[in-house]
Amino acid sequence: xxxxxxxxxxxxxxxxxxxxxxxxxxxxxxxxxxxxxxxxxxxxxxxxxxxxxxxxxxxxxxxxxxxxxxxxxxxxxxxxxxxxxxxxxxxxxxxxxxxxxxxxxxxxxxxxxxxxxxxxxxxxxxxxxxxxxxxxxxxxxxxxxxxxxxxxxxxxxxxxxxxxxxxxxxxxxxxxxxxxxxxxxxxxxxxxxxxxxxxxxxxxxxxxxxxxxxxxxxxxxxxxxxxxxxxxxxxxxxxxxxxxxxxxxxxxxxxxxxxxxxxxxxxxxxxxxxxxxxxxxxxxxxxxxxxxxxxxxxxxxxxxxxxxxxxxxxxxxxxxxxxxxxxxxxxxxxxxxxxxxxxxxxxxxxxxxxxxxxxxxxxxxxxxxxxxxxxxxxxxxxx
Numbered sequence: 001x002x003x004x005x006x007x008x009x010x011x012x013x014x015x016x017x018x019x020x021x022x023x024x025x026x027x028x029x030x031x032x033x034x035x036x037x038x039x040x041x042x043x044x045x046x047x048x049x050x051x052x053x054x055x056x057x058x059x060x061x062x063x064x065x066x067x068x069x070x071x072x073x074x075x076x077x078x079x080x081x082x083x084x085x086x087x088x089x090x091x092x093x094x095x096x097x098x099x100x101x102x103x104x105x106x107x108x109x110x111x112x113x114x115x116x117x118x119x120x121x122x123x124x125x126x127x128x129x130x131x132x133x134x135x136x137x138x139x140x141x142x143x144x145x146x147x148x149x150x151x152x153x154x155x156x157x158x159x160x161x162x163x164x165x166x167x168x169x170x171x172x173x174x175x176x177x178x179x180x181x182x183x184x185x186x187x188x189x190x191x192x193x194x195x196x197x198x199x200x201x202x203x204x205x206x207x208x209x210x211x212x213x214x215x216x217x218x219x220x221x222x223x224x225x226x227x228x229x230x231x232x233x234x235x236x237x238x239x240x241x242x243x244x245x246x247x248x249x250x251x252x253x254x255x256x257x258x259x260x261x262x263x264x265x266x267x268x269x270x271x272x273x274x275x276x277x278x279x280x281x282x283x284x285x286x287x288x289x290x291x292x293x294x295x296x297x298x299x300x301x302x303x304x305x306x307x308x309x310x311x312x313x314x315x316x317x318x319x320x321x322x323x324x325x326x327x328x329x330x331x332x333x334x335x336x337x338x339x340x341x342x343x344x345x346x347x348x349x350x351x352x353x354x355x356x357x358x359x360x361x362x363x364x365x366x367x368x369x370x371x372x373x374x375x376x377x378x379x380x381x382x383x
Contacts, residue, residue, distance in 0.1 A: 002286035002289065002290055003278055003283055003286060005277070005278050006277060006278050006283065006284065006286035006287040006289075006290055007286075007290050009271065009272065009276070009277045009278070009287040009290070009291075010272075010286070010287045010288070010289065010290025010291040010292075010293065010294060011290065011291075011294055012271070013066065013268045013271050013272060013287065013288075013290075013291040013294075014290075014291045014294030014295050014298065015168060015294075016164055016168060016267075016268065016271070017050075017066075017068055017265065017267075017268045017291070017295070018047065018295065018298050019167070019168045019171045020167040020168060020171075020324055021069070021071045021074070021167075021324055022043060022305065023171070023174075023309065023317045023318075023320045023321040023324065024071055024074045024075055024078065024133075024321045024324060024325065025042070025043055025046060025069060025071075025074045025260070026039055026043060026306060026309060026317065027074070027078045027133075027317065027318060027321050028073075028074035028075065028076070028077030028078040028260065029042045029043075029074075029077065029087075029090075029258060029260070031077055031078045031079070031080060031082070032077050032080060032082050032083075032086075032087060032089075032090035032211070033082040033086035033087035033089075033090060034087045034090070034258060035087070036306065036307075036310060037195070037197050038087055038197050038199065038258050039258070039306055040194050040195075040197075040302050040303040040305075040306040040307070041194065041195070041196050041197035041198075041257050041258045041302075042257065042258025042259050042260070043194075043258075043299070043302040043305070043306055044194040044196065044257070044299045044300065044302035044303070045196065045254040045255075045257030045258055045259035045299070046069040046254065046258075046259035046260065046262070046299070047069075047295050047296065047298050047299025047302060048254065048295070048296050048299040048300075049069075049250040049251065049253065049254035049259050049262040050067040050068050050069050050250070050262050050265075050292070050295055051067075051291075051292040051293065051294070051295030051296035051299060052250065052292065052296065053067040053246055053247050053250040053262055053292070054066055054067035054288050054289070054291060054292035054295065055288075055289050055292035055293065056246060057243060057246055057247075057288075058285040058286075058288040058289045058292070059285070059289060061238060061242075061243075061285070062282070062285050063231065063236045063238055063285050064231070064234075064236070064269065064272035064273045064277065064284045064285045064287055064288040065231070065238065065243060065264070065269075065285070065288055066227075066264070066265040066268045066269040066271070066272045066273075066287075066288045066291060067247060067250075067262060067263070067264060067265055067288075067292070068223065068262075068263060068264070068265035068266075068268060069259070069260065069261065069262060069263070070215070070218070070219040070223050070260060070261040070262070070263045071223075071324075071325075071328065072126050072129070072130075072218050072219065072222045072223065072328065073097070073215045073218055073219045073223075073260050073261045073263075074260055075126075075129055075130055075133055075321075075325055075328075076126075076129045076214055076215060076218050076365055077090070077211070077215070077260060078133060078321070079129055079132050079133065079356055079363070079364070079365075080210065080211060080214075080363045080365070081358050081363060083204060083206040083207050083210060083211065084204065084206065085202035085204060085207065087199060087258070088199055088200060088201055088202040089201075089202050089203075089204055089206065089207040089211070090207065090211055091199045091200075091201040091202075091255055091256060091258065092201035092202055092203040092204070092207040092208070092211075092212070093207045093208065093210070093211025093212035093215060094201075094211075094212070094215070094251065094255035094259065094260050094261065095201055095212070095252060095255045095256075096203075096207070096208050096211075096212025096213070096215075096216070097211075097212045097213075097215040097216040097219065097251065097260075097261050098248050098249070098250075098251025098252040098255055098261065098262070099248065099252055100212070100213075100216040100248070101216060101219070101220070101224070101244055101245075101247060101248030101251060101261075101263075102244070102245050102248035102249055102251075102252065103248075104220065104244050104248070105240070105241040105242060105243070105244030105245030105246075105248060106241065106245055108241070117217060117221060117369075118342055118345075118373075118376065119221065119335065120335065120336045120337070120338070120339050120342035120343075120345070120346040121336075121342065121345060121346060121349050121369060121372045121373060121376065122217065122218070122221035122222065122369075123221070123222070123331075123332040123333070123335040123336040123346070124332075124333075124336035124337075124345075124346035124347070124349035124350040124353070124368070124372060125214075125217075125218065125349050125350075125353050125365055125368050125369050125372075126218055126221075126222055126328070126332040127329060127332040127333040127336055127350050127353075127354075128349065128350040128351065128352070128353025128354035128355075128364065128365070128368050129218070129353055129354075129364075129365055130325050130328060130329040130332065131329070131350075131353075131354040132354065132356065133318075133321060133322050133325055134322050134323075134325050134326055134329045135322070136315065136318045136319055136321070136322040137152055137319040137322040137323055139315075140315035140316075140318065140319045140322075141319075143315065144313070144314075144315065147177060147181060147313050147316065148315065148316065148319050150173055150176075150177070151170050151173040151174050151177060151316065151319060151320065151323075152170075152319070152323065154169045154170055154172070154173040155167065155169060155170035155173070155323045158170075163327070166323075167320070167323065167324045170320050170323055170324070171320055174309075174312060174316050174317065174319075174320050175308070177312065177313065177316055178308060178309075178311050178312045178313075178316070181312075181313045182311035182312060182313065183311055192301060192303070192304055193300055193301065193303070194299070194300060194301065194302045194303035194304075195303065196257050197257070197258065198256045198257060199256055199257075199258060200256070201255070201256065209366060210363050210366060213366070214363070214365040214366055214369075215260065215261055216261075217369070218365070219261050219263045222328075222332070223263040223264060223265070223266060224244060224247070224263050224264045226266040227263065227264030227265055227266045227269050228240055228243070228264060229266075230266050230269045230270050230273065231269060231273060234270070234273035234274065234281075235273075235281060236273065236281075243264060244264075247262045247263050247264055248262075250262045251263075268291065269288075271287070272284060272285075272287040272288045272291065333350070336349075336350060342376060344375060344379070345372040345373070345375040345376035345379065346372060348368075348371050348372045348375050349368045349369060349371060349372030349373075350368070350372075351368075352364060352367050352368035352371045352372070353365050353367075353368030353369075354368075
């Protein structure tokens with residue numbers, strides 16, 4: 001039986017992990033063509049995948065291997081233009097990203113290649129992806145201050161008290177906004193339990209290169225690698241290969257249900273691995289196990305969550321997503337510009353990515369990384 005302390009920690013981890021970022025996942029799925037039913041199915045599949053993967057890895061390794069959906073990956077989708085095949089093409093991209101993660105765990109050269117992308121450029125790409133999203137709350141509060149203002153005020157005040165409470169508090173404030181301004185007569189839980197919607201993938205160059213590769217790169221650089229580092233920082237010594245293969249495998253299995261990418265967690269991994277999880281390091285893995293159980297429960301009721309969120313006034317959920325990403329945006333831009341050696345290439349990567357330009361069906365993230373990489377290579381050759 002898991003210790004009581006780890007059950008409570010797992011519950012907090014699941015609440016923070018789910019409610020701090022589910023608006024971003026919904027926004028990302030909608031941007032690449034998911035219908036309401038497909039978005040609900042995708043949220044359910046993502047929650048079940050990260051819950052089950054966390055349970056399997058933690059029980060297997062006896063380490064607090066916390067698993068999450070890729071929040072940066074979902075943000076990438078939110079600024080990605082749909083491919084010609086619509087959501088079926090996006091699902092093909094999800095499968096490619098998951099398969100590449102599996103291969104990274106089994107074949108070390110690919111993992112080293114992904115990790116070998118200069119961190120400033122990867123972080124600059126992420127910052128450029130997030131830029132259009134984090135400005136939404138500013139635009140929204142200028143347009144409808146009485147609707148958006150209380151949400152931002154809640155986020156700001158709670159963030160001064162405890163950063164972990166800020167975004168869940170903003171989600172609660174958004175829920176109150178729905179109750180106050182939304183059309184509750186249109187609410188239909190549809191039987192409460194989420195019905196899976198399976199999508200047959202349609203592969204294309206745009207799906208593979210425009211969605212799959214950027215999703216894989218941004219998730220490896222900003223989630224999987226930091227997730228391993230967090231575990232090592234707390235005294236654990238995980239073998240990267242099996243962990244990457246498992247989260248990649250769950251990504252592949254959940255992709256036809258609409259889930260973007262399953263990955264190792266960083267922030268919630270620290271919560272599970274910290275001494276507040278349990279005084280005995282050998283028992284902290286139970287926190288990640290219990291978090292996985294609660295993720296699965298939340299996933300089952302994803303339809304209710306997405307239906308309720310769909311009643312929100314315009315820009316409410318996008319504003320919640322924007323404030324949820326501010327911390328990630330701050331960290332990514334700071335990391336991108338920290339090293340003077342890469343600063344010019346990082347700025348170019350950031351600007352091209354943030355422009356949202358689409359050429360030959362490939363979005364700004366791909367062109368940003370290519371442009372920044374080219375600038376850096378030329379600099380090395382001249383130097």
